Amino acid sequence: MSLTMIKKPETSNRTIPNTSKNIVFDTDDLNLWYGDTHALKNINLSINEKEVTAIIGPSGCGKSTFIKTLNRMVEMVPSVRTSGDIKYNEKSILEKSFRVEELRTRVGMVFQKPNPFPKSIYENVAYGPKIHGIRNKKVLDEIVEKSLRDAFIWDEVKDRLKENAYGLSGGQQQRLCIARTLAIEPDVLLMDEPTSALDPISTLKVEELVQKLKEDYSIVIVTHNMQQAARISDQTAFFLNGEVVEFDETEKLFSNPSDQRTEDYITGRFG
């Protein structure tokens, strides 16, 4: 059990990669229960600005739960209790006084299954800006075009903006959902297995997109695909049974893991 608990970055017990980087999210002894199920145990992670942080681990280890606490979506489940602290840009977000709507406009989320609204492509992307009070048609047009371009789907949909989003392929729908999230101009993108429902080519497109987006956004991505984590992330956290077993630079974690269980997992000996 010696290496189970990762020390907080301040207690420089491990190499902090890129110390010059700003930290957007910092969790401090975060615990979470669904009723009696202890789903997250003493999580201490810091997520760097404008980097890709990958979360890997076997099914049911708490990956989704973890990223859903970062935008407090996990509160939709009534039985959830948390303890500990999450700081987003130095502010505690778990306090009831912190407005979740505000948090979720700063911290956007892309879900595992593409989930466009049953509306036109245009309306899907314009949804976020509209609920945040933007009415001006010209401004909306610009946001929609920019978001679709940033999500590398503009060329495929520019002639059919008025068509229902359900007519797009799965991969296009997922990029549309990414565009929809970009339209609210967040700082952080949370992605929960965004490519698990996609074919290899669409997956590649989304991965390229993630690489591009990290110039402007901090990205946390959950993935089951180890190669994917190794390809696209700067840091990787390995979760097991609700605990962080190892958290390090991706290169280090995949080439020279310090915990036996990490090694077993990445070499495919379990999970």
Place this chain on the structure above:
Amino acid sequence: MAVVIPVTVIIGIGTALYLELYIKRGSIQSIIQTNIANLAGVPSIVYGILGLTVFVRAMDFGNIVLAGGLTLSLLILPIVIVAAQEAVRSVPQHLSEASYGMGATKWQTIRRIILPAALPGILTGSILALSRAIGETAPLTVIGIPALLMAHPGGIFDKFTALPMQIYYWTLDSSLVDEYANLAAATIIVLLLLLFILNSVAVLIRNKFQQRL
């Protein structure tokens, strides 16, 4: 109908949203739920007596359209609520999640995502309930509507009658006046056509929107 539609649709949708999205799961919620289900099965004559007591006597409306409309609203309200609840519940969770995930408030999510997606179901349920109201006579007899040969009611405060009532009395008196038999037959056709149209509209709405989700 001018009374029944707005009353039931507004109260029905409101109640359904409250029960599905606001109230906490628990004992109170299940008591309300059971009662609504039971109310849907209460014989219509009981609603008639309730309408007579509350609207005609206690509120002193007299036997006018408004009183009859409110009575019929009571009668079909439980059906509309149950249908609307069903429709709201069948809106896929991932749609509301997407909306909340972008910082939408609960109300914005309900108004822009949940209601539009649930609307076809709510409409279908309401229309079917409405067609039941059209055929109802018993509760209206109880609140004492005059039976025969009314002038066409001009507003919600006029006296009125129900189509089935007209048919009944015209048929009864057809031995006295020959034309009454024809009138009765014509009215039956009107009533059936009305029901047929309403039900077809409900089915059409359902089929049109079913493929969408």
